[in-house]
Amino acid sequence: xxxxxxxxxxxxxxxxxxxxxxxxxxxxxxxxxxxxxxxxxxxxxxxxxxxxxxxxxxxxxxxxxxxxxxxxxxxxxxxxxxxxxxxxxxxxxxxxxxxxxxxxxxxxxxxxxxxxxxxxxxxxxxxxxxxxxxxxxxxxxxxxxxxxxxxxxxxxxxxxxxxxxxxxxxxxxxxxxxxxxxxxx
Numbered sequence: 596x597x598x599x600x601x602x603x604x605x606x607x608x609x610x611x612x613x614x615x616x617x618x619x620x621x622x623x624x625x626x627x628x629x630x631x632x633x634x635x636x637x638x639x640x641x642x643x644x645x646x647x648x649x650x651x652x653x654x655x656x657x658x659x660x661x662x663x664x665x666x667x668x669x670x671x672x673x674x675x676x677x678x679x680x681x682x683x684x685x686x687x688x689x690x691x692x693x694x695x696x697x698x699x700x701x702x703x704x705x706x707x708x709x710x711x712x713x714x715x716x717x718x719x720x721x722x723x724x725x726x727x728x729x730x731x732x733x734x735x736x737x738x739x740x741x742x743x744x745x746x747x748x749x750x751x752x753x754x755x756x757x758x759x760x761x762x763x764x765x766x767x768x769x770x771x772x773x774x775x776x777x778x779x780x
Contacts (some may be wrong), residue, residue, distance in 0.1 A: 609615040610677050611658050633737035636665055640672020640747060651677040653697040656703065662706045667734045668746035670697070671711040676755040680772060686758040691703070694759040695725070702727040710745020712775050723763070731775040742779035 602610045608615065638661070643654035654675075678697035679685045687694050702709040703726050712730035714723045722730045731744040748754070751765045 608651045613663075617664055627737075629738070633739070635667055635734065635736050635741060637667055637743060638669035640670040640745070641674040642669055642672070644674035644677055653681065654701045656729070658701050659706045662704075666705075666707045667736075668708050668710050668732050668743045668745065669705070671709050671714060671728065672747055673751040673754040674750075675701075675709075679756060680761045685756060694761075699725050699728075708732045710743060711747065712744050713746045713749075713768060713771040714751075715764045715766050717762050717764055729769075731779055733779055742776060744775040744779070746771060 619675075620636070626742075627634050642657050642661070643649050646655045649778070655664075675698050676695065677685065679694055680687055680692040681696035681700050693699065705727060709728045710731060711723055711728055715721065716723050729743060734741050734743060746768050747765055749765050749767055752760050754764065
């Protein structure tokens, strides 16, 4: 049976590239541990589009894989907004649906934070406050503290499905990154 990094048996559909990458990553981590180093695994955004595995289940397979591989954080990119509400519709069709329901479900599933420092909720004027989504995080790898700030490009609103981000503003990167870096220090 093929297993993830923690020894859990992987479903048949998750054995190819994921198992190969997991084995490579396990070897890199072991080598870095032997030489006193460490490995920090992060995603810079757009983890949910471009593959059938992701599209069939609104990114759930991707988050399961990232959980198994031990990701420390993932930035929210423009494609993370593409699935819209949880379920088959790409945009809100019924009253009460959340235009980011699928994204929030994936963030809740993750054992690592989703980072979105410059995604500003127009109602509050502050970064979005969704479960397991925050502007930045601090991680420690082999005794070294590392601050991670997640941002989306300023043109995310133009690149994402407009209806799913209509009540958000994507702040300029430099000032947001500087402010988050200072708060992490």
